[in-house]
Amino acid sequence: MAPCRISFDHIYCSTSSVELPFAFTGLGWGPGTVALILGAAITFYSYVLISKVLEDTEAHGHRIIRFRDLAGHVLGPTWSTFVVLPVQFVLCLGTIIGSTLLAGQSMKIIYLIYHPHGSMKLYEFIIIVGIIMIILSQLPSFHSLRYLNLLSLLMCLGYSTSVVGASIYAGHSSHAPSRDYSLPGSSTGKIFNAFNALAIIATTYGNGIIPEIQATLAPPVAGKMVRGLLLTYAVVVSTFFSVAFSGYWAFGNLAAGNIFYNFAPTDGPSLIPNWLLFLANMFVIVQLFAVALVYSQPTFEIIEGRASDVEQKRFALRNFLPRLVLRSVFIAVATLIAAMIPFFGDINAFIGAFGFTPLDFVFPMILYNANFKPSPRTLIFWVNMIIMVVYTAIGILGCISAIRQIVIDSQNYKLFANV
Numbered sequence: 001m002a003p004c005r006i007s008f009d010h011i012y013c014s015t016s017s018v019e020l021p022f023a024f025t026g027l028g029w030g031p032g033t034v035a036l037i038l039g040a041a042i043t044f045y046s047y048v049l050i051s052k053v054l055e056d057t058e059a060h061g062h063r064i065i066r067f068r069d070l071a072g073h074v075l076g077p078t079w080s081t082f083v084v085l086p087v088q089f090v091l092c093l094g095t096i097i098g099s100t101l102l103a104g105q106s107m108k109i110i111y112l113i114y115h116p117h118g119s120m121k122l123y124e125f126i127i128i129v130g131i132i133m134i135i136l137s138q139l140p141s142f143h144s145l146r147y148l149n150l151l152s153l154l155m156c157l158g159y160s161t162s163v164v165g166a167s168i169y170a171g172h173s174s175h176a177p178s179r180d181y182s183l184p185g186s187s188t189g190k191i192f193n194a195f196n197a198l199a200i201i202a203t204t205y206g207n208g209i210i211p212e213i214q215a216t217l218a219p220p221v222a223g224k225m226v227r228g229l230l231l232t233y234a235v236v237v238s239t240f241f242s243v244a245f246s247g248y249w250a251f252g253n254l255a256a257g258n259i260f261y262n263f264a265p266t267d268g269p270s271l272i273p274n275w276l277l278f279l280a281n282m283f284v285i286v287q288l289f290a291v292a293l294v295y296s297q298p299t300f301e302i303i304e305g306r307a308s309d310v311e312q313k314r315f316a317l318r319n320f321l322p323r324l325v326l327r328s329v330f331i332a333v334a335t336l337i338a339a340m341i342p343f344f345g346d347i348n349a350f351i352g353a354f355g356f357t358p359l360d361f362v363f364p365m366i367l368y369n370a371n372f373k374p375s376p377r378t379l380i381f382w383v384n385m386i387i388m389v390v391y392t393a394i395g396i397l398g399c400i401s402a403i404r405q406i407v408i409d410s411q412n413y414k415l416f417a418n419v
Helices: 015-025 029-059 067-075 077-114 122-136 142-171 187-205 210-214 222-254 259-263 274-304 317-340 344-372 379-412
Strands: none
Touching: 015 029, 015 142, 015 187, 015 222, 015 259, 029 067, 029 187, 029 222, 029 344, 029 379, 067 077, 067 344, 077 122, 077 259, 077 274, 077 317, 077 344, 122 274, 122 317, 142 222, 142 259, 142 274, 187 222, 187 344, 187 379, 222 259, 259 274, 274 317, 344 379
């Protein structure tokens, strides 16, 4: 899932950083650090490019508010309909599934603090999250989420501080496992694990809905976007890097897809105080609702397009009833998938490879080159081309690696597994 988002009205951070220590298990200290730095640098660069393209199209009389519309305007309707639209839809659906699953896992961890022998299963907590999501999903638009997003920013900082402190505490615990930083698996497995890790890092930094967010800003947007980006990456440096380094330091190649499972292992005592485990998971739960709600908005716009009547008011029964049904069914489907396949790491890797990699590491460069047509003799042309080629390959191989891991985990666990 994505870093703190770009705009003062819509700022939120992704809790996919709970998986960054796990990503390091597929890369190690050196390559993992390089991948984190490159992810930050390239996504910052790509967001600036997208912003410039949006500003240029608006200067020529075309105010664009959707990623797929921007692709259609610059590249043609085929790109919009058959490339960007399905990729963005899968990205948003996958993000909602991953957020619902992770929130359910955090709820279960809190439950086990106070009921260590409780009988409730993971899928029951996922259903609870889904019900809350259905209620919150009735908020009508991005603008309705601004205060929740600001709360999400605070939750991101609180969660990251808690995880770093918990990792340091657990690393010095007498019950801490011995640390091994070697790359696990066979030679083939190490290759797949590396691309899986790169896909996870892409998810952590990814956005995929920049035009939708920038459209909520009053013009001129250039200065606001730059300030938002600077704030975003100030949070990124202070949170993502610290979580990745501290978690991997504490657990080495035993780091789990959800770092909280390392803090409270099922086969041993908790490595951190219960109050800290509770606090960190509460931060995560609140933040995840904001992430899921923001990523649901483009999807809602797609599925409600033909069901609404623009000539009637938003809350007229003619529009409210279809919205209530469609949004509720969509969230229910996402919840069902999250409960059926509770492998957060695998889902996150697939989202990163299939969705965030093209939308954040490939398409911005294509759109910039197609819109501004820089000369092949210029540096920016070749920088964009190299990034496009390299991350296209990473995305394809990442998809293969993620699907392979989902198949492997599906063989080890049954549907609705209580992991």
